[in-house]
């Protein structure tokens with residue numbers, strides 16, 4: 716039986732990397748919802764509007780067409796933005812636009828539509844609470860601030876971006892605060908979630924743990 720797997724968690728908890736691997740192992744489709752908020756932020760920065768203005772950001776939404784391809788590439792109005800949207804600047808801007816209810820409502824409709832059948836691994840902040848509350852396997856990933864900052868530091872470094880570790884740590888704390896304290900769909904643990912602390916686990920260990928939890932549901 717095919718199921719849906721929802722993976723929520725804070726910044727740099729490893730969600731997308733792990734969700735992608737879980738999907739590959741099951742032959743499922745991975746949907747990285749954070750990339751969609753990043754596309755909105757990218758488009759807003761490109762349009763040079765006031766990123767803090769909900770009305771200005773939401774006015775752009777009808778003109779924004781986001782595509783998440785099975786190979787992991789992300790297109791925004793037919794432009795490949797896969798790498799650009801991972802920048803430090805867009806990470807911070809995405810956290811700002813993700814607090815706007817009009818942005819969330821627009822993206823949540825698209826996300827629900829994308830995963831209306833089974834066989835999806837979707838990661839984000841509100842997947843198990845809002846987007847797919849009926850997901851059969853619900854995971855909440857967490858990790859210490861130190862290990863998350865270190866991961867993000869290495870990730871940015873591998874993309875040729877050199878940002879001070881302390882700045883990354885502060886930004887992560889600020890984004891966590893934004894994500895957990897916004898009024899609409901704050902990051903929280905859904906009542907059916909399995910909480911996994913990945914601080915001292917390898918990616919493959921986490922993937923195996925999620926696969927075991929998923930298989931328990933599939934073969935129940």
Ligand code: DC
Pocket residue numbers: 726727748749750752753806809810811813838839840841842890894
């Ligand atoms: O997971 P990420 O870092 O790529 O997410 C980018 C931003 O989007 C982050 O600040 C939280 C927000 N987000 C959200 O509010 N809801 C989601 N389902 C996914 C991401």
